[in-house]
Amino acid sequence: MRQLGIIRNPYVLRGLTAVVIVGLLGLAVWIGYAWYQSRLPASYNAMDYGVMDYGGGAPQNHAEHPHVRVDALTGPQRGTPDVRVTLTAEQAEIRLDSGRTVEAWSFDGQVPGPELRIRQGDLVEATLVNKDIDEGVTIHWHGVDVPNAEDGVAGVTQNAVMPGRRHTYRFRADQVGTFWYHSHQASSEQVRRGLYGALVIVPRKPPAAGTLDLATIVHDLGGRPALGHSDEVQRRAVEPGTPVRLRLVNSNDSPERFVLSGTPFRVVGIDGTDVNGPTPVEGQAIQVGGGARYDLAFDMPDSAVRLGVVGSDAALSLSADGRTDPPEAEAGPDFDPAGYGRPAPTPFDDVRFDRSFELKIGKSFGFLDGRPGRHWSINGRIFPDTPMYVVRPGDLVTMRIVNDTNAVHPMHLHGHHALVLSRNGRPVTGSPWWVDTLNVLANEEYEIAFRATNPGLWMDHCHNLVHAGDGLTMHVVYEGAWTPFELGDGAGNHPE
Numbered sequence: 001m002r003q004l005g006i007i008r009n010p011y012v013l014r015g016l017t018a019v020v021i022v023g024l025l026g027l028a029v030w031i032g033y034a035w036y037q038s039r040l041p042a043s044y045n046a047m048d049y050g051v052m053d054y055g056g057g058a059p060q061n062h063a064e065h066p067h068v069r070v071d072a073l074t075g076p077q078r079g080t081p082d083v084r085v086t087l088t089a090e091q092a093e094i095r096l097d098s099g100r101t102v103e104a105w106s107f108d109g110q111v112p113g114p115e116l117r118i119r120q121g122d123l124v125e126a127t128l129v130n131k132d133i134d135e136g137v138t139i140h141w142h143g144v145d146v147p148n149a150e151d152g153v154a155g156v157t158q159n160a161v162m163p164g165r166r167h168t169y170r171f172r173a174d175q176v177g178t179f180w181y182h183s184h185q186a187s188s189e190q191v192r193r194g195l196y197g198a199l200v201i202v203p204r205k206p207p208a209a210g211t212l213d214l215a216t217i218v219h220d221l222g223g224r225p226a227l228g229h230s231d232e233v234q235r236r237a238v239e240p241g242t243p244v245r246l247r248l249v250n251s252n253d254s255p256e257r258f259v260l261s262g263t264p265f266r267v268v269g270i271d272g273t274d275v276n277g278p279t280p281v282e283g284q285a286i287q288v289g290g291g292a293r294y295d296l297a298f299d300m301p302d303s304a305v306r307l308g309v310v311g312s313d314a315a316l317s318l319s320a321d322g323r324t325d326p327p328e329a330e331a332g333p334d335f336d337p338a339g340y341g342r343p344a345p346t347p348f349d350d351v352r353f354d355r356s357f358e359l360k361i362g363k364s365f366g367f368l369d370g371r372p373g374r375h376w377s378i379n380g381r382i383f384p385d386t387p388m389y390v391v392r393p394g395d396l397v398t399m400r401i402v403n404d405t406n407a408v409h410p411m412h413l414h415g416h417h418a419l420v421l422s423r424n425g426r427p428v429t430g431s432p433w434w435v436d437t438l439n440v441l442a443n444e445e446y447e448i449a450f451r452a453t454n455p456g457l458w459m460d461h462c463h464n465l466v467h468a469g470d471g472l473t474m475h476v477v478y479e480g481a482w483t484p485f486e487l488g489d490g491a492g493n494h495p496e
Protein backbone atom coordinates (compact mmCIF):
# COMPACT_ATOMS: atom_id res chain seq x y z
CA MET A 1 0.00 0.00 0.00
CA ARG A 2 2.80 2.31 0.86
CA GLN A 3 4.36 1.89 -2.65
CA LEU A 4 1.03 2.62 -4.33
CA GLY A 5 0.88 5.77 -2.31
CA ILE A 6 4.19 6.85 -3.81
CA ILE A 7 2.98 6.18 -7.38
CA ARG A 8 -0.10 8.26 -6.69
CA ASN A 9 2.15 11.07 -5.72
CA PRO A 10 1.82 13.52 -8.67
CA TYR A 11 5.56 14.31 -8.80
CA VAL A 12 6.59 10.65 -8.94
CA LEU A 13 3.87 9.96 -11.51
CA ARG A 14 5.10 12.73 -13.74
CA GLY A 15 8.64 11.52 -13.39
CA LEU A 16 7.68 7.99 -14.38
CA THR A 17 5.71 9.20 -17.39
CA ALA A 18 8.71 11.21 -18.50
CA VAL A 19 10.97 8.16 -18.21
CA VAL A 20 8.55 6.07 -20.29
CA ILE A 21 8.27 8.79 -22.94
CA VAL A 22 12.02 9.18 -23.19
CA GLY A 23 12.36 5.39 -23.41
CA LEU A 24 9.84 5.15 -26.22
CA LEU A 25 11.45 8.04 -28.04
CA GLY A 26 14.81 6.33 -27.71
CA LEU A 27 13.39 3.10 -29.07
CA ALA A 28 11.80 4.96 -31.99
CA VAL A 29 15.09 6.69 -32.78
CA TRP A 30 16.94 3.38 -32.54
CA ILE A 31 14.46 1.63 -34.87
CA GLY A 32 14.54 4.59 -37.26
CA TYR A 33 18.32 4.45 -37.29
CA ALA A 34 18.32 0.70 -37.94
CA TRP A 35 15.87 1.25 -40.79
CA TYR A 36 17.92 4.10 -42.22
CA GLN A 37 21.15 2.14 -41.91
CA SER A 38 19.69 -0.91 -43.64
CA ARG A 39 18.76 0.92 -46.82
CA LEU A 40 21.10 0.13 -49.67
CA PRO A 41 22.35 3.02 -51.76
CA ALA A 42 21.49 3.25 -55.48
CA SER A 43 24.80 1.66 -56.27
CA TYR A 44 27.47 0.15 -54.11
CA ASN A 45 30.44 -2.15 -54.21
CA ALA A 46 30.11 -5.73 -52.95
CA MET A 47 33.21 -5.01 -50.84
CA ASP A 48 31.63 -2.00 -49.08
CA TYR A 49 29.52 -4.30 -46.96
CA GLY A 50 29.93 -7.64 -45.32
CA VAL A 51 31.41 -8.66 -42.03
CA MET A 52 35.10 -9.40 -42.60
CA ASP A 53 35.81 -12.87 -41.33
CA TYR A 54 39.36 -14.20 -41.31
CA GLY A 55 38.42 -17.60 -39.94
CA GLY A 56 41.27 -17.52 -37.44
CA GLY A 57 43.84 -16.82 -40.17
CA ALA A 58 45.91 -13.69 -40.73
CA PRO A 59 43.80 -10.57 -41.07
CA GLN A 60 44.60 -7.98 -43.69
CA ASN A 61 43.75 -4.43 -44.33
CA HIS A 62 41.59 -4.58 -47.38
CA ALA A 63 41.28 -0.86 -47.84
CA GLU A 64 45.02 -0.53 -48.11
CA HIS A 65 46.09 -3.41 -50.29
CA PRO A 66 43.50 -4.31 -52.86
CA HIS A 67 45.61 -4.86 -55.95
CA VAL A 68 44.03 -7.68 -57.93
CA ARG A 69 41.13 -6.53 -60.10
CA VAL A 70 38.71 -9.37 -60.58
CA ASP A 71 38.16 -8.49 -64.24
CA ALA A 72 41.86 -9.14 -64.85
CA LEU A 73 41.46 -12.75 -63.65
CA THR A 74 40.39 -14.01 -67.06
CA GLY A 75 40.71 -17.36 -68.77
CA PRO A 76 43.31 -17.79 -71.55
CA GLN A 77 43.04 -14.78 -73.86
CA ARG A 78 45.23 -16.32 -76.56
CA GLY A 79 44.83 -19.54 -78.44
CA THR A 80 42.28 -20.76 -80.94
CA PRO A 81 39.24 -22.05 -79.10
CA ASP A 82 38.36 -25.72 -79.54
CA VAL A 83 34.70 -24.88 -79.00
CA ARG A 84 33.08 -21.66 -80.15
CA VAL A 85 29.49 -21.03 -79.23
CA THR A 86 27.13 -18.08 -79.32
CA LEU A 87 24.17 -18.01 -76.97
CA THR A 88 21.47 -15.42 -77.66
CA ALA A 89 19.19 -14.43 -74.80
CA GLU A 90 15.76 -13.65 -76.16
CA GLN A 91 12.09 -13.74 -75.37
CA ALA A 92 10.33 -16.71 -76.89
CA GLU A 93 7.06 -18.56 -76.78
CA ILE A 94 7.78 -22.18 -75.90
CA ARG A 95 5.44 -25.01 -76.81
CA LEU A 96 5.54 -27.99 -74.44
CA ASP A 97 4.74 -31.57 -75.50
CA SER A 98 1.33 -31.29 -73.84
CA GLY A 99 0.55 -28.43 -76.21
CA ARG A 100 0.63 -25.76 -73.53
CA THR A 101 2.63 -22.66 -74.33
CA VAL A 102 4.82 -20.63 -72.00
CA GLU A 103 6.04 -17.07 -72.43
CA ALA A 104 9.68 -17.67 -71.66
CA TRP A 105 13.07 -16.05 -71.64
CA SER A 106 15.39 -18.32 -73.53
CA PHE A 107 18.82 -18.95 -74.95
CA ASP A 108 18.48 -19.32 -78.73
CA GLY A 109 14.71 -19.56 -78.54
CA GLN A 110 14.85 -22.83 -76.58
CA VAL A 111 14.12 -23.79 -73.02
CA PRO A 112 16.33 -25.33 -71.77
CA GLY A 113 18.97 -23.54 -73.81
CA PRO A 114 21.19 -25.57 -76.15
CA GLU A 115 23.03 -28.39 -74.40
CA LEU A 116 26.75 -27.71 -74.50
CA ARG A 117 28.93 -30.82 -74.82
CA ILE A 118 32.60 -30.14 -74.38
CA ARG A 119 35.63 -32.40 -74.23
CA GLN A 120 37.88 -32.17 -71.20
CA GLY A 121 40.77 -29.82 -71.82
CA ASP A 122 38.98 -27.87 -74.55
CA LEU A 123 39.34 -24.12 -74.70
CA VAL A 124 35.82 -22.73 -74.76
CA GLU A 125 34.86 -19.37 -76.21
CA ALA A 126 31.24 -18.55 -75.51
CA THR A 127 29.69 -15.31 -76.68
CA LEU A 128 26.56 -14.12 -74.96
CA VAL A 129 24.32 -11.87 -77.04
CA ASN A 130 21.35 -10.13 -75.47
CA LYS A 131 18.62 -9.61 -78.01
CA ASP A 132 15.75 -8.28 -75.96
CA ILE A 133 15.96 -9.02 -72.22
CA ASP A 134 15.51 -5.49 -70.89
CA GLU A 135 17.12 -5.86 -67.47
CA GLY A 136 20.28 -7.38 -68.96
CA VAL A 137 21.70 -10.90 -68.67
CA THR A 138 24.92 -12.80 -67.89
CA ILE A 139 26.03 -16.42 -68.01
CA HIS A 140 27.31 -18.22 -64.94
CA TRP A 141 28.88 -21.66 -65.56
CA HIS A 142 27.45 -23.36 -62.51
CA GLY A 143 29.91 -25.84 -61.01
CA VAL A 144 32.71 -25.11 -63.47
CA ASP A 145 35.53 -23.58 -61.48
CA VAL A 146 36.40 -20.98 -64.11
CA PRO A 147 38.73 -18.02 -63.49
CA ASN A 148 36.92 -15.26 -61.62
CA ALA A 149 36.42 -12.86 -64.54
CA GLU A 150 34.57 -15.61 -66.46
CA ASP A 151 32.16 -16.37 -63.59
CA GLY A 152 29.29 -14.27 -64.95
CA VAL A 153 27.99 -12.58 -61.80
CA ALA A 154 26.40 -9.22 -62.55
CA GLY A 155 27.89 -6.48 -60.39
CA VAL A 156 30.65 -8.71 -59.05
CA THR A 157 32.64 -10.05 -62.01
CA GLN A 158 31.06 -8.08 -64.89
CA ASN A 159 28.26 -5.72 -65.79
CA ALA A 160 24.93 -7.14 -66.93
CA VAL A 161 24.86 -7.37 -70.73
CA MET A 162 22.13 -5.04 -71.95
CA PRO A 163 19.96 -5.53 -75.07
CA GLY A 164 21.99 -5.20 -78.25
CA ARG A 165 25.26 -5.87 -76.42
CA ARG A 166 27.49 -8.93 -76.13
CA HIS A 167 30.09 -10.42 -73.79
CA THR A 168 32.63 -13.15 -74.46
CA TYR A 169 33.71 -15.77 -71.93
CA ARG A 170 36.85 -17.84 -72.37
CA PHE A 171 37.88 -20.74 -70.17
CA ARG A 172 39.48 -24.13 -70.34
CA ALA A 173 37.21 -27.03 -69.40
CA ASP A 174 39.47 -28.85 -66.95
CA GLN A 175 36.82 -30.76 -65.03
CA VAL A 176 34.77 -33.73 -66.22
CA GLY A 177 31.11 -34.09 -65.40
CA THR A 178 27.66 -32.58 -65.38
CA PHE A 179 27.20 -28.85 -65.00
CA TRP A 180 24.75 -26.23 -66.15
CA TYR A 181 24.73 -22.60 -67.14
CA HIS A 182 22.31 -19.83 -66.28
CA SER A 183 21.96 -16.10 -66.15
CA HIS A 184 23.25 -14.51 -62.94
CA GLN A 185 21.44 -11.22 -63.39
CA ALA A 186 18.13 -11.12 -61.51
CA SER A 187 18.67 -14.86 -61.39
CA SER A 188 15.63 -15.68 -59.24
CA GLU A 189 13.45 -14.37 -62.05
CA GLN A 190 15.59 -15.14 -65.09
CA VAL A 191 16.37 -18.78 -64.27
CA ARG A 192 12.73 -19.40 -63.43
CA ARG A 193 11.70 -17.94 -66.80
CA GLY A 194 14.07 -20.15 -68.77
CA LEU A 195 17.57 -18.68 -69.05
CA TYR A 196 19.45 -21.91 -68.35
CA GLY A 197 20.85 -24.98 -70.11
CA ALA A 198 22.92 -28.11 -69.52
CA LEU A 199 26.70 -28.17 -69.80
CA VAL A 200 28.43 -31.53 -70.01
CA ILE A 201 32.18 -32.00 -70.03
CA VAL A 202 33.08 -35.47 -71.30
CA PRO A 203 36.43 -37.20 -70.74
CA ARG A 204 38.97 -37.03 -73.56
CA LYS A 205 38.90 -40.81 -73.67
CA PRO A 206 35.45 -41.61 -75.08
CA PRO A 207 33.12 -43.87 -73.03
CA ALA A 208 32.25 -47.43 -74.14
CA ALA A 209 31.03 -47.47 -77.75
CA GLY A 210 27.28 -47.16 -78.04
CA THR A 211 26.80 -45.53 -74.64
CA LEU A 212 23.58 -43.58 -74.35
CA ASP A 213 24.47 -40.41 -72.47
CA LEU A 214 21.58 -38.08 -71.69
CA ALA A 215 21.42 -34.91 -69.65
CA THR A 216 18.01 -33.86 -68.40
CA ILE A 217 17.02 -30.79 -66.43
CA VAL A 218 14.00 -30.69 -64.18
CA HIS A 219 12.37 -27.27 -64.17
CA ASP A 220 8.90 -25.85 -63.58
CA LEU A 221 7.67 -24.58 -66.91
CA GLY A 222 4.35 -22.82 -66.73
CA GLY A 223 3.89 -23.99 -63.15
CA ARG A 224 4.45 -27.70 -63.83
CA PRO A 225 7.67 -29.70 -63.60
CA ALA A 226 9.11 -30.59 -66.99
CA LEU A 227 12.07 -32.77 -67.91
CA GLY A 228 13.99 -30.86 -70.52
CA HIS A 229 11.32 -29.29 -72.72
CA SER A 230 8.69 -31.94 -72.03
CA ASP A 231 5.95 -32.07 -69.41
CA GLU A 232 4.85 -35.55 -70.50
CA VAL A 233 6.34 -39.03 -70.88
CA GLN A 234 9.18 -39.10 -73.43
CA ARG A 235 9.67 -42.56 -74.94
CA ARG A 236 12.85 -43.81 -76.44
CA ALA A 237 13.98 -47.09 -78.00
CA VAL A 238 17.13 -48.43 -76.36
CA GLU A 239 18.79 -51.71 -77.32
CA PRO A 240 19.10 -54.07 -74.28
CA GLY A 241 22.69 -54.16 -73.05
CA THR A 242 23.36 -50.51 -73.95
CA PRO A 243 25.36 -48.70 -71.27
CA VAL A 244 23.24 -45.72 -70.14
CA ARG A 245 24.29 -42.62 -68.23
CA LEU A 246 21.58 -40.22 -67.09
CA ARG A 247 22.71 -36.78 -65.94
CA LEU A 248 20.09 -35.24 -63.68
CA VAL A 249 20.09 -31.48 -63.16
CA ASN A 250 17.70 -29.56 -60.92
CA SER A 251 17.34 -25.92 -61.94
CA ASN A 252 14.40 -25.31 -59.59
CA ASP A 253 14.71 -23.62 -56.21
CA SER A 254 13.52 -26.59 -54.17
CA PRO A 255 14.75 -30.18 -54.08
CA GLU A 256 13.29 -32.56 -56.64
CA ARG A 257 13.08 -36.33 -56.18
CA PHE A 258 13.78 -38.63 -59.10
CA VAL A 259 12.74 -42.27 -59.22
CA LEU A 260 14.55 -44.61 -61.57
CA SER A 261 12.65 -47.90 -61.76
CA GLY A 262 13.02 -51.12 -63.71
CA THR A 263 16.73 -51.60 -63.06
CA PRO A 264 19.33 -51.32 -60.34
CA PHE A 265 21.69 -48.43 -61.05
CA ARG A 266 24.85 -46.81 -59.78
CA VAL A 267 25.28 -43.20 -58.68
CA VAL A 268 28.42 -42.42 -60.66
CA GLY A 269 28.70 -38.65 -60.32
CA ILE A 270 27.64 -35.87 -57.95
CA ASP A 271 28.00 -32.17 -58.81
CA GLY A 272 30.47 -32.86 -61.60
CA THR A 273 32.76 -35.23 -59.69
CA ASP A 274 32.90 -38.99 -60.23
CA VAL A 275 31.96 -41.16 -57.26
CA ASN A 276 34.64 -43.68 -56.24
CA GLY A 277 33.54 -47.33 -56.32
CA PRO A 278 29.80 -46.87 -56.79
CA THR A 279 27.69 -49.93 -55.85
CA PRO A 280 24.22 -50.93 -57.12
CA VAL A 281 21.25 -48.99 -55.76
CA GLU A 282 17.65 -50.12 -55.97
CA GLY A 283 14.39 -48.83 -54.60
CA GLN A 284 15.79 -45.48 -53.49
CA ALA A 285 14.79 -42.05 -54.70
CA ILE A 286 17.46 -39.55 -55.71
CA GLN A 287 16.90 -36.22 -54.06
CA VAL A 288 18.60 -33.50 -56.07
CA GLY A 289 18.86 -30.13 -54.37
CA GLY A 290 18.28 -26.88 -56.24
CA GLY A 291 21.26 -26.34 -58.56
CA ALA A 292 22.77 -29.78 -57.85
CA ARG A 293 23.44 -32.70 -60.24
CA TYR A 294 23.47 -36.49 -59.93
CA ASP A 295 24.66 -38.91 -62.63
CA LEU A 296 23.11 -42.40 -62.70
CA ALA A 297 24.42 -45.34 -64.76
CA PHE A 298 23.14 -48.79 -65.65
CA ASP A 299 23.12 -51.29 -68.51
CA MET A 300 19.83 -51.34 -70.32
CA PRO A 301 17.89 -54.47 -69.28
CA ASP A 302 15.54 -56.41 -71.57
CA SER A 303 12.54 -54.83 -69.88
CA ALA A 304 11.62 -51.17 -69.77
CA VAL A 305 13.12 -48.51 -67.48
CA ARG A 306 11.49 -45.33 -66.26
CA LEU A 307 12.91 -42.11 -64.86
CA GLY A 308 10.21 -40.05 -63.21
CA VAL A 309 10.02 -36.94 -61.09
CA VAL A 310 7.95 -37.31 -57.91
CA GLY A 311 4.79 -35.26 -58.13
CA SER A 312 4.88 -34.72 -61.89
CA ASP A 313 3.83 -36.31 -65.18
CA ALA A 314 7.21 -35.68 -66.73
CA ALA A 315 9.17 -38.88 -67.24
CA LEU A 316 11.62 -40.64 -69.47
CA SER A 317 10.63 -44.11 -70.60
CA LEU A 318 13.27 -46.36 -72.15
CA SER A 319 12.42 -49.69 -73.74
CA ALA A 320 13.56 -52.02 -76.51
CA ASP A 321 10.67 -51.07 -78.76
CA GLY A 322 10.39 -47.46 -77.62
CA ARG A 323 6.69 -47.92 -76.81
CA THR A 324 6.44 -50.01 -73.65
CA ASP A 325 5.96 -48.11 -70.41
CA PRO A 326 7.17 -49.87 -67.27
CA PRO A 327 4.91 -49.75 -64.24
CA GLU A 328 5.37 -46.59 -62.21
CA ALA A 329 7.30 -47.37 -59.02
CA GLU A 330 6.74 -45.93 -55.57
CA ALA A 331 9.41 -43.51 -54.43
CA GLY A 332 11.53 -45.32 -51.83
CA PRO A 333 13.64 -43.69 -49.13
CA ASP A 334 16.18 -41.09 -50.26
CA PHE A 335 19.60 -42.20 -51.42
CA ASP A 336 22.32 -41.01 -49.01
CA PRO A 337 25.70 -40.04 -50.49
CA ALA A 338 27.32 -39.80 -47.03
CA GLY A 339 28.12 -43.51 -46.85
CA TYR A 340 28.11 -44.57 -50.50
CA GLY A 341 30.99 -45.96 -52.53
CA ARG A 342 34.58 -46.66 -51.58
CA PRO A 343 36.82 -44.33 -49.52
CA ALA A 344 39.83 -42.76 -51.24
CA PRO A 345 42.53 -40.32 -50.12
CA THR A 346 41.52 -36.64 -50.09
CA PRO A 347 43.58 -33.45 -49.90
CA PHE A 348 42.35 -32.96 -46.33
CA ASP A 349 43.53 -36.15 -44.67
CA ASP A 350 45.55 -35.25 -41.54
CA VAL A 351 46.02 -31.60 -42.41
CA ARG A 352 45.98 -28.46 -40.33
CA PHE A 353 43.40 -26.06 -41.68
CA ASP A 354 44.48 -22.47 -42.21
CA ARG A 355 41.00 -21.03 -41.69
CA SER A 356 37.74 -22.26 -40.31
CA PHE A 357 34.53 -20.42 -40.94
CA GLU A 358 31.06 -20.54 -39.51
CA LEU A 359 27.96 -20.14 -41.68
CA LYS A 360 24.91 -20.27 -39.49
CA ILE A 361 21.62 -19.75 -41.28
CA GLY A 362 18.82 -18.37 -39.15
CA LYS A 363 16.02 -15.86 -39.07
CA SER A 364 16.33 -12.51 -37.33
CA PHE A 365 14.11 -9.52 -36.75
CA GLY A 366 15.31 -6.38 -38.45
CA PHE A 367 15.37 -4.46 -41.68
CA LEU A 368 16.38 -5.79 -45.08
CA ASP A 369 17.00 -2.81 -47.33
CA GLY A 370 14.46 -0.82 -45.31
CA ARG A 371 11.88 -3.59 -45.13
CA PRO A 372 11.00 -4.57 -41.56
CA GLY A 373 10.39 -8.22 -40.77
CA ARG A 374 11.87 -11.52 -39.78
CA HIS A 375 14.52 -12.06 -42.43
CA TRP A 376 17.07 -14.72 -43.29
CA SER A 377 20.29 -14.09 -41.44
CA ILE A 378 23.82 -15.43 -41.45
CA ASN A 379 25.55 -15.65 -38.10
CA GLY A 380 22.74 -13.51 -36.72
CA ARG A 381 23.09 -10.69 -39.24
CA ILE A 382 20.88 -9.62 -42.11
CA PHE A 383 22.15 -8.80 -45.63
CA PRO A 384 24.28 -6.88 -46.52
CA ASP A 385 25.98 -7.54 -43.16
CA THR A 386 26.55 -11.16 -44.14
CA PRO A 387 30.07 -12.59 -44.01
CA MET A 388 32.93 -11.72 -46.31
CA TYR A 389 35.13 -14.79 -45.79
CA VAL A 390 38.75 -13.82 -46.41
CA VAL A 391 41.23 -16.42 -47.67
CA ARG A 392 44.73 -16.48 -49.06
CA PRO A 393 45.81 -18.50 -52.12
CA GLY A 394 46.77 -22.01 -51.01
CA ASP A 395 44.76 -21.95 -47.78
CA LEU A 396 43.06 -25.11 -46.61
CA VAL A 397 39.68 -24.00 -45.39
CA THR A 398 36.88 -25.60 -43.39
CA MET A 399 33.40 -24.26 -43.10
CA ARG A 400 30.71 -25.33 -40.69
CA ILE A 401 27.27 -24.84 -42.20
CA VAL A 402 24.46 -24.86 -39.66
CA ASN A 403 20.86 -24.64 -40.77
CA ASP A 404 18.88 -23.26 -37.86
CA THR A 405 15.69 -22.95 -39.88
CA ASN A 406 12.89 -25.21 -41.04
CA ALA A 407 13.68 -24.60 -44.70
CA VAL A 408 16.01 -26.39 -47.12
CA HIS A 409 19.02 -24.35 -48.24
CA PRO A 410 21.12 -25.61 -51.17
CA MET A 411 24.35 -23.76 -50.42
CA HIS A 412 26.45 -22.95 -53.48
CA LEU A 413 30.02 -21.67 -53.39
CA HIS A 414 31.23 -20.34 -56.71
CA GLY A 415 34.62 -21.19 -58.17
CA HIS A 416 35.45 -24.11 -55.86
CA HIS A 417 34.45 -27.64 -55.10
CA ALA A 418 34.21 -28.60 -51.46
CA LEU A 419 34.58 -31.97 -49.79
CA VAL A 420 31.87 -32.91 -47.32
CA LEU A 421 33.60 -33.97 -44.08
CA SER A 422 30.67 -34.62 -41.80
CA ARG A 423 26.93 -34.30 -41.37
CA ASN A 424 25.32 -33.73 -37.99
CA GLY A 425 28.67 -34.50 -36.38
CA ARG A 426 29.13 -37.87 -38.10
CA PRO A 427 32.03 -38.18 -40.53
CA VAL A 428 31.31 -39.10 -44.12
CA THR A 429 32.37 -42.67 -44.86
CA GLY A 430 32.37 -44.10 -48.39
CA SER A 431 33.56 -42.26 -51.48
CA PRO A 432 34.91 -38.73 -51.14
CA TRP A 433 31.78 -36.59 -51.57
CA TRP A 434 32.59 -33.42 -53.48
CA VAL A 435 29.96 -30.76 -53.95
CA ASP A 436 29.46 -27.29 -55.33
CA THR A 437 25.85 -27.11 -54.20
CA LEU A 438 25.12 -28.79 -50.87
CA ASN A 439 21.47 -29.51 -50.13
CA VAL A 440 21.26 -28.58 -46.44
CA LEU A 441 18.00 -29.83 -45.00
CA ALA A 442 16.13 -28.23 -42.10
CA ASN A 443 18.20 -28.19 -38.90
CA GLU A 444 21.11 -30.06 -40.45
CA GLU A 445 24.72 -29.26 -39.81
CA TYR A 446 27.62 -29.94 -42.17
CA GLU A 447 31.35 -29.53 -42.14
CA ILE A 448 32.96 -29.02 -45.54
CA ALA A 449 36.50 -28.28 -46.70
CA PHE A 450 37.99 -26.62 -49.74
CA ARG A 451 41.33 -25.48 -51.08
CA ALA A 452 41.65 -21.80 -51.92
CA THR A 453 43.19 -22.16 -55.37
CA ASN A 454 41.09 -19.81 -57.48
CA PRO A 455 41.74 -16.14 -56.63
CA GLY A 456 39.00 -13.54 -56.86
CA LEU A 457 35.74 -12.47 -55.30
CA TRP A 458 33.26 -15.33 -55.23
CA MET A 459 29.62 -15.49 -54.43
CA ASP A 460 28.51 -17.99 -51.83
CA HIS A 461 24.75 -18.22 -51.60
CA CYS A 462 21.65 -20.27 -51.24
CA HIS A 463 20.56 -21.69 -54.60
CA ASN A 464 16.97 -21.34 -53.65
CA LEU A 465 17.33 -18.14 -55.65
CA VAL A 466 14.38 -16.51 -53.92
CA HIS A 467 16.21 -16.99 -50.62
CA ALA A 468 19.36 -15.54 -52.18
CA GLY A 469 17.33 -12.50 -53.26
CA ASP A 470 16.03 -12.24 -49.71
CA GLY A 471 19.52 -11.99 -48.29
CA LEU A 472 21.04 -15.49 -48.17
CA THR A 473 24.05 -14.20 -50.03
CA MET A 474 27.65 -13.76 -48.92
CA HIS A 475 31.13 -13.85 -50.46
CA VAL A 476 34.52 -15.47 -50.29
CA VAL A 477 37.25 -12.97 -51.11
CA TYR A 478 40.91 -13.64 -51.71
CA GLU A 479 43.22 -11.23 -50.02
CA GLY A 480 43.91 -8.29 -52.26
CA ALA A 481 41.10 -8.93 -54.72
CA TRP A 482 38.69 -6.13 -55.51
CA THR A 483 35.92 -5.52 -57.99
CA PRO A 484 35.46 -2.42 -60.13
CA PHE A 485 31.79 -3.35 -60.69
CA GLU A 486 28.87 -2.06 -58.68
CA LEU A 487 25.61 -3.54 -57.47
CA GLY A 488 22.21 -1.86 -57.21
CA ASP A 489 19.64 0.00 -59.28
CA GLY A 490 22.05 2.75 -60.22
CA ALA A 491 24.50 0.25 -61.67
CA GLY A 492 21.75 -1.96 -63.12
CA ASN A 493 23.34 -5.06 -61.59
CA HIS A 494 21.28 -7.43 -59.45
CA PRO A 495 22.93 -10.83 -59.29
CA GLU A 496 20.14 -12.40 -57.23
Ligand code: C2O
Pocket residue numbers: 140142182184291412414459461463
Ligand atom coordinates in the same frame (compact mmCIF):
# COMPACT_ATOMS: atom_id res chain seq x y z
CU1 C2O B 1 23.95 -21.37 -60.08
CU2 C2O B 1 25.42 -18.21 -57.98
O1 C2O B 1 24.67 -19.79 -59.03
Ligand code: CU
Pocket residue numbers: 407408409410462463464467468472
Ligand atom coordinates in the same frame (compact mmCIF):
# COMPACT_ATOMS: atom_id res chain seq x y z
CU1 CU C 1 17.78 -21.04 -48.85
